[in-house]
Amino acid sequence: MSGPGQVLVLNAGSSSLKYQVVDPASGAAPVQGIVERIGSGAARLTHRDPGGTSDRDLDADDHLAALAAVHDALDGSGIGERDLRAVGHRVVHGGPRLTRAHLVDDAVLAEIEHLARLAPLHNPPAVEGIRSARAAYPCLPQVAAFDTAFFADLPPAAATYAVDRALLEREEVRRYGAHGISHEYVAGEAAALLGRAPEVLSLVVLHLGNGASAAAVRGGRPVDTSMGLTPLEGLVMGTRAGDLDPGILLHLMRHAGLGLDELEDLLHHRSGLEGMAGRHDFRDLLAAVDAGDEAARTAYDVYCHRLRKYVGAYLAVLGGADAVVFTAGVGEHVARVRADALDGLSALGIEVDPARNSSDDVGARLVSTDSSPVAVLVVPTNEELSIARQAAAVLAGRL
Incomplete structure (x- = not known):
């Protein structure tokens, strides 16, 4: 060794x-x-x-x-x-x-x-x-x-919740984000794949695993992200709902008699794909979709709809992007999610190449057409390598 x-x-x-x-x-x-x-x-x-x-x-x-x-x-x-x-x-x-x-x-x-x-x-x-x-x-x-460190300097417009300011300051409530170790690593690898400096790029990074999050990255730094105070906000996940009207929780407390522990269990373990379709493993979900299961079909459509909405929102936040980047288990390995989530976005400059997207290639790669103004990339994440590098930097006095 x-x-x-x-x-x-x-x-x-x-x-x-x-x-x-x-x-x-x-x-x-x-x-x-x-x-x-x-x-x-x-x-x-x-x-x-x-x-x-x-x-x-x-x-x-x-x-x-x-x-x-x-x-x-x-x-x-x-x-x-x-x-x-x-x-x-x-x-x-x-x-x-x-x-x-x-x-x-x-x-x-x-x-x-x-x-x-x-x-x-x-x-x-x-x-x-x-x-x-x-x-x-x-x-x-x-x-x-x-995981929150990458998002520590989010602009106040993105980090601040529109609730009583004094209360939020006292309780240290803001958008902290998550998956930052992955988002930072993948943004750097995407820049290397494109052969350009991170400082000149605008990226939408989609970390899609059992937990899922999106980040808008400009010049190597995040300007928005989907997860919030906790990892419950944002995209649809395996067992977490992502974005949710908080009035739903008040309604369930008042009319369904759910207490805090039951709500926490609901939000963390009985929502998302699991809540909609009774399965949170994406392989099981796709098998059910292909078998004609309507609940699974709806869950899959909700998942892709939420992704598409965030991509569009972050293109607006960034004023356009150089690339949309997919990573983590689902993002790296499920071609149909990449295709379906970006379907119909050619007016926004995003065109997925079917052959490239469905190929068995592994590693960092381009899956958009040559004429697509916005590149679509698949970049495997490596959080362990990022952590090891951060540890070495701390010991060397560089962090």
Whole structure:
């Protein structure tokens, strides 16, 4: 394996722990894996290295136990503490103060924990991941990279909600955005694909996974994004509705008797594609659409309609764009979503080439016609590489 320039990147979810050993300079990630179903009594570790893939069941009641298993798996691949430069962590919410990647000390960790009030499903697992990594790798610096950081300098017109100003300032309510690690990385890769400097480009970036968000990026910096105070706003997602009339929630509280916990469960787990069609995996949704399921068809149409609306809105915000960029699981792999979401937008300068769009090519690529004034790109995201690079920059004093 390579030397101590590598960064162990951890992405802790509520019941999972993804990891990669990444070389920030080359982008190589020779060792990676995931621990799933932490705390269920039936955890499982999948580990990949140059020698192949292995799976084994674990007794992992918490993230500390999961990371101990990861530590052992890395040791089996020849990766020990001496081979690593740092541990990098993905944290969803950095709030108004953590607006760049930070070396984690007790104060930074306390702030991340405090911000669980803004990201109750996302920040607590990150805190557990950081604590576990500090215990497992006591000699390594821990660096936190934040999904909200890319959007910290959104223009006030985009960041401000039209609600009582004093109340919002007191509660630190604004548009923070999310998926910023991905949006920033993809915007840079899109510029490289186009052979132009980020500073001269206007891009609409669509991060479409189980969670989904859009960003309008001008000159390498975001000027608007679809997610808001939390990751609940914006595009239709696997289990989240995205944009929603807040009056619906008041109506459900008053007339359906739903309490706060029930509303939170509804918004996070029983909405979006799952709520409309009873399935949140896009492969299952498309199979149901093709089988003639009307609920699935409607859900798919709502999904594409919302995408088309955001593309049009962000073209207006940007005053025109050089490219629309698709990334993440759905954005990278589902050609029909790209085609259907952009269908009928030739008057706005967007023309998808059917053959390019439906090809089996992988990697960053152009899928628009040669004559399309606005390029349509597919750019695979690599949040782990971005986190590793941010960690290296923090340690080098560049952030």
